[in-house]
Amino acid sequence: MQNPYKPDLMEVIGVRQHTVDVKSVRLRFQDAERAKEFDFRVGQFGIFSAFGWGESTFNICSSSTWHDHIEFCFRKVGRVTDALWEAGEGDTLGFRGPYGNGYPMEQWRGKDLIFLGGGIAMPPIRCAIWYALENRADYGDITIVYGARAVGDLVYADELDQWAARPRVRVVRCVDPGGETPDWKGEIGFVPTVFERAQVAAGNAVALVIGPPIMIKNTIPVLERLGAKMSNVYTSLENRMKCGIGKCGRCNAGPVYVCKEGPVFTFENLRDMPMDY
Amino acid sequence: MSERISRDDLRKRAGEWIAAGKTVAGPVQVKPGMVLYAPLASPEALQLDGWIRPTNSIKEFVFPRHEALYAYRIDGAGITLDDLPAEMPEQIIIGAHPCDAAALPILDKLFNWDPRDDFFNRRREATTVITVACTAHDEQCFCTSVGLSPAAERGSDVLLVDAGDGDYEVRCLTEKGSALFGAAVDSVVHDDSSPAAAEIDAGPKRRFDPEAVAVFAKEHFEDPFWREHALGCVGCGACAYTCPVCHCFDIVDEGNPRGGERARNWDACQFALFTLHSSGHNPRPAQGARQRQRIYHKFFMYPEKFGETLCTGCGNCARNCPVGLGVLPLVSEICHAESV
Numbered sequence: 001m002q003n004p005y006k007p008d009l010m011e012v013i014g015v016r017q018h019t020v021d022v023k024s025v026r027l028r029f030q031d032a033e034r035a036k037e038f039d040f041r042v043g044q045f046g047i048f049s050a051f052g053w054g055e056s057t058f059n060i061c062s063s064s065t066w067h068d069h070i071e072f073c074f075r076k077v078g079r080v081t082d083a084l085w086e087a088g089e090g091d092t093l094g095f096r097g098p099y100g101n102g103y104p105m106e107q108w109r110g111k112d113l114i115f116l117g118g119g120i121a122m123p124p125i126r127c128a129i130w131y132a133l134e135n136r137a138d139y140g141d142i143t144i145v146y147g148a149r150a151v152g153d154l155v156y157a158d159e160l161d162q163w164a165a166r167p168r169v170r171v172v173r174c175v176d177p178g179g180e181t182p183d184w185k186g187e188i189g190f191v192p193t194v195f196e197r198a199q200v201a202a203g204n205a206v207a208l209v210i211g212p213p214i215m216i217k218n219t220i221p222v223l224e225r226l227g228a229k230m231s232n233v234y235t236s237l238e239n240r241m242k243c244g245i246g247k248c249g250r251c252n253a254g255p256v257y258v259c260k261e262g263p264v265f266t267f268e269n270l271r272d273m274p275m276d277y
Numbered sequence: 278m279s280e281r282i283s284r285d286d287l288r289k290r291a292g293e294w295i296a297a298g299k300t301v302a303g304p305v306q307v308k309p310g311m312v313l314y315a316p317l318a319s320p321e322a323l324q325l326d327g328w329i330r331p332t333n334s335i336k337e338f339v340f341p342r343h344e345a346l347y348a349y350r351i352d353g354a355g356i357t358l359d360d361l362p363a364e365m366p367e368q369i370i371i372g373a374h375p376c377d378a379a380a381l382p383i384l385d386k387l388f389n390w391d392p393r394d395d396f397f398n399r400r401r402e403a404t405t406v407i408t409v410a411c412t413a414h415d416e417q418c419f420c421t422s423v424g425l426s427p428a429a430e431r432g433s434d435v436l437l438v439d440a441g442d443g444d445y446e447v448r449c450l451t452e453k454g455s456a457l458f459g460a461a462v463d464s465v466v467h468d469d470s471s472p473a474a475a476e477i478d479a480g481p482k483r484r485f486d487p488e489a490v491a492v493f494a495k496e497h498f499e500d501p502f503w504r505e506h507a508l509g510c511v512g513c514g515a516c517a518y519t520c521p522v523c524h525c526f527d528i529v530d531e532g533n534p535r536g537g538e539r540a541r542n543w544d545a546c547q548f549a550l551f552t553l554h555s556s557g558h559n560p561r562p563a564q565g566a567r568q569r570q571r572i573y574h575k576f577f578m579y580p581e582k583f584g585e586t587l588c589t590g591c592g593n594c595a596r597n598c599p600v601g602l603g604v605l606p607l608v609s610e611i612c613h614a615e616s617v
Contacts, residue, residue, distance in 0.1 A: 001363045001395045005346040005528070005539070009356055051349045051356050052537060054530045077555045092356040120556075213558060239560065240552050242528045242544075245392055249525035250544070250551060252570070253560070254498070255578050274498040276570075277560050 004245055007049060007094030008034055012087050013069060018155040022120060024061065024073035025087060027095060040064050041102030042127040043236060043264050047244045048072055049094035050083035057241045060098060061123035063130035070095070073123035073155065099244040100263050103128050103208070103234065105135075111206045111232070112140035116219055118191050118211025119148050122155045124236050125210055133166060143200045145172045147191040147215075150179030172198050192218035202226035207233045220267060230267040237263045237277045253277040280447040280460045281440060284325055290457075291320040291371055300368035302338060304331050314338070314370065314377075325372055329415045330591055334521035335370050335377040339400040340384065342518075345538040346396065346528070352535075361538075363395075365403035369457065376420050376591035378408045378432035380521035386583035387524060396541075405453045408433035409445070411478045417592030418481045419605050425590055427478040439476040484605070485612050487576055487586050493611045494573040504565035506610055509600035512564055514545030516571065516594035516603055522587050525551075546570045572607055 014026035029035035042064050049055040062071035076085045087093060105128070113132055117125045125144075132139045144163060148154045154173065164171040173186030174194040180186075187194045191211065207228055209219050216235060223233055239251040239258040251258040254274040265273075282290070294301050295317065304324045305315045312328040314335050348359040381401060388397035411418075411427035420426060430436050434454030437445035449455035497503075517523035527544040531537050544551060547567050553559045561567050579587035588604055595603025 001360075001399065002393065003347060003360065003396075004392045004394065005396075005541075006358060006360075009358065049530075049539075051351055051539075052530050052532060052534065055528055055539075075555070081555075091354045094356075212556065238554060238556075240554055242526065242541075245394075246390060247387060247394055247524075247526075248528070248541075248544070249546065249574070250527075252574060252578065254573075255581050257582075275560075276498075276566075 005096070005243070007047070007055075007096045010070075010093050010095045012089055012091045012093060015088060018073070018157070019153050021076045022073065022153075022155050023076070023085060024071050024123065024155075025084065025093070026062075026069050026071045027093060028069050030092070035068075040070075040098035042105060042131045043103035043124065044098035044100045045244070045263060046070070046072065046095050046097030046099065047241070048074075048084070049096075050080060050087065051092070051094060053083035054080045055094070055096075055242070056080040056084070057244065059124035059127065059236065061127050063127055063134060065131060065134045073120075073126075075120050096244060099259055101261065103131075103264055105131055108132075108206045109138040110140070112201070112204055113142045114200060114202060114205045114207040114223075114228075115142070115144045115146075116191055116195060116207060116209045116211070116215075117144075117146045118215040119153060120155065121210035121212075122146055125208060126156055126159065128208060129163060133163070133169075136166075140168070140204070142166075142169045143172070143198070143205075144169070145174070145191055145195045145198060147174040147176070147187075147189075147194060148179070149176045151175055151181045151184055153179070170198075170200075190218070191215050192222050195219060196222045196225070200226060202228035205232065209233060209235050230271065233267045234264055235267070235270070237265060239263070239277055280449075280458065281444045282437070282447050282458070283444050285443075287325075287371070287437075287445065288320040288323055291317065291323060291369075294369055294457075295320065298366065300366050301371065302335075302368065303371035304328060314373070317371075323371060325409065329413060329418070330374060330376075330593060330596065332593070332597060333519055334380065334591065334593060335373050335406070336380055336384070336521050336524070338368060338370055338404055339381060340397055340524060341400075342543045343540055344396060344542075345540045348536065348538045349530075349532070350536040363399060365399050367403050367405070368400075369405045369407065371407045371409075373406050373408045373433070374411055374591070375408055375425055375427065375429040375431070375433070375436075376418075376589040377521050378406045379425055379429060379589045381406065381432040383432075383522050383583075383585045383587065383589070384524060386585060387579075390583075405434045405457060406432060407435040407437060407454070407457070410436060410438045410476075411480070412439050412476055413478055414481045415592070415596075417595045417603070417605055418590065419484050419592060420590035421480045421483045422485050423487055423586050423588050423590040427480045441476050481590075485608050487580075487588075490572065490576040490608050490611055491580060493614075494569065494577045498569070498573075502611070502614060503569040504563065506607055507563075507565040507568040507602070510547065510564040510568055510602055511600060512547045512549060512567065513599065514547045515597045515599070517545035517547060518543060519593040519597045521589050521591055521593070522575075546574070568602065568607065572604070572611075575604065576608075
């Protein structure tokens, strides 16, 4: 009997702590054969588990061009993530996936890329950034605007510096007013306003916008003013999920199963969908 | 001419099936005023008459309220996963109503769109459903509004129709059904001239058009209707748990530090935590949105995805609701609102 709920066993081969409550974990398939055949698209997600505690849904935040491992990133907010927080090198975690549609990176070829993220939304953007950088010739100018409440809440801060050093990549960092430190060199303000001030040409761009609902709500009008087509503006929905395979009924947003038909949607798609996410 | 079987002989058959090691389930009076579909310890427990509908549905025989998916063992940093026994004993459900039996082919669609869920399928394949056509209905029944009827055959392997003198007319509808009764699959087209037809309930009058409900759910997503009509809802989930087709579930680990099982348990869209994000954001922050989801899923989303209304008109949601909500009360209000 095929058991779609049974996970792959993964060895933890690296852990990075990004903020006081955010870590990312690097995993390798225990089964070498499975590791060889495994493939995914950036933007897809997995269901990760700590045995004895349960499962949680996260984006696979590594690039699909890296073949020897996958990574996921999480904030410590509850029972399962408390257990994942304790995982160290050599420990075993569970992984089911990849699930969902992922970003249409092939369709994005020839376009400028604008990545707009807030807070813990960097991981699902990061996979696409690395993918684009590893296929650099396929894409135009890359702009990354990333904000968090405070300097200490920026995740993958070290990679922001690496990306900024690449040709034709512009990185704009911001923190909410009051979240800056004395030596903060980035912008102060919210992502939508900081992005508008950055005056990025969006006419030939694909934008990926992920963050809290209020950030998304205020960023969309800015993109429209800058000339972006809503069919070229993407997000990844974060509806709660349990099964990931269109059975458990939890991720329904209006008429769609986010786990199967999403989590990646354009704002043109979302305009036709009821606000159920 | 179909075979006939008396109630006594049906009980005798049930006893033989139990003796042969099969799980036999049917309506059982568990306390005054409450009948539940439950495994029969003996055929005498089978309660064939005197009720409109059991409080639960037969879905729990194909989709149990708790089901282990696999076991895990923890040994230091190492984990071992073990499959659980996949063999299913044959099970026979006697005395289902057409609104129970029809749920099974409706659920087949969900559990078999990619990927297949064989936890459901293996139970479904091991199950034979002997349905009894309804001889009465109550004010919550509305099968005729969702394309079914008191003698609808859908999902049944055998349909027993009261022949009026303590006997049932036996209509074997599938090979599985005829195997149990040793009779041929019934090829007779039954109409009103069938001798048993007189005993079949005329059924509740058709009360609404499911497509009108679908249109309302789709076009009035943000309507204050939902908030107003959900004010009484206490979010207990009884509607979903007693529904023959509600199928939402949670996945949890149950065990101790050395090991345990990962299991799925029934869940319900009426619970506040059902859609709560870890960020604190909740797409359905209040009961109105949750009641809307129940109607929207049953009458708009499921038909869109699977070509089936996710409702068999059994009326259990309203019968078991502590505050008088449920599909029929809500839908009646929708139709009322639409016609004003």
